[in-house]
Amino acid sequence: MVTLSRLRAVMRNAWGPDTCDPVDLMDWRPENPARGQCGVTALVVHDLLGGDLILGEVYEHGTRRGCHYWNRLPDGTEVDLTRDQFRPDEVVTAGSVVAQPFGSPRRCRGQYELLRHRVLAQLHDVGESDPHAPAPAGPPVKIASVLLVDPAEAVLLQLRDGDARAEPGQWSLPGGHVEDGEDPEQAARRELAEETRLIPDGELRLFCQLILPDLAGGGSRVEVRVYAGRCGFTSSDSTVVAEGRAASFIPFKDVTTVDLSPTAAAVLSRLRARPPESGDDRTT
Structure with a gap:
């Protein structure tokens, strides 16, 4: 069973500049690995745990700077694994439910697929992912x-x-x-x-x-x-x-x-x- 504490640790280890939304790429730092990861992270959490995708807006000193995704689980619990990316002057509004894209997202598709692969690979190592997942084979x-x-x-x-x-x-x-x-x-x-x-x-x-x-x-x-x-x-x-x-x-x-x-x-x-x-x- 995938627990939130386990998923939080796995997700943090899977984030990188190559899973970051390009809009936030120049702000991404190893000391703030959650920066720019909200969209792909929310999609992977939804894949694993179900529920709803929640979308809010981000304001800095009263000016809209972007949007932010998180999750609402089937039991109603709201989970936001990337909330700590924001600076004190960045405020996230209350969110609303949005539809999940069918299959891979149209934008940041590679980032989503890469993050999903890394997360499932780590979970599989401890027996929490698909036991039938094929092991990598062949030359590089x-x-x-x-x-x-x-x-x-x-x-x-x-x-x-x-x-x-x-x-x-x-x-x-x-x-x-x-x-x-x-x-x-x-x-x-x-x-x-x-x-x-x-x-x-x-x-x-x-x-x-x-x-x-x-x-x-x-x-x-x-x-x-x-x-x-x-x-x-x-x-x-x-x-x-x-x-x-x-x-x-x-x-x-x-x-x-x-x-x-x-x-x-x-x-x-x-x-x-x-x-x-x-x-x-x-x-x-």
Whole structure:
């Protein structure tokens, strides 16, 4: 049986920048892991415990800043696992019941699926989840991506197809599978050229490495190597479409206005803290 105390601990351990709503990504910190997690958390709690989704509004000094989700369990108990994210000057109004989206949400779909996977995996380890859940199998899926930045510090992001196997319909970094016998940096350059027809100026530097679960079920995990590079033109010069639906240079200050994929969010949260020239970050 899933208890609230157990679920609270598991949820806190599962949160990260890659499960954060992009709107709150630049405010997310390890010391405040609940920041931006309310929507996906409420959906996962509903999946496990049922009841209703509750939606309220958030005000700061009398100005509306956003909304906040929490849960009402079937017995009428209200549960809000992310309430401690708010600062003293942020006030949450009384909420009302809202309809749960059918299946995955249209926005933050990848964040929801990633959080749900992490929570169920932790519960399964102590026998509280689906005993028939398949164990990860097969070799890791190796992905190479490019963090391309223009002279105005805009970042190249690509809108993924709605039927893509991973992170469908969300904005991510250009990249793809490392082919057999291919060096990851070569794969990053090849994927960038295939997907956007762009070539970086100069070398690519290994910016970070990520280890993610393979939610598509093709391997034991996903290993992502992200290479950072520069291009010589500004974002006003180029909006490209090759593979995928669109690719655009988006000013860094505006990246949280689009529906970022979990992978892109994880990388951009690192970019917030340091420039791409600083080299290899092996934190996963």
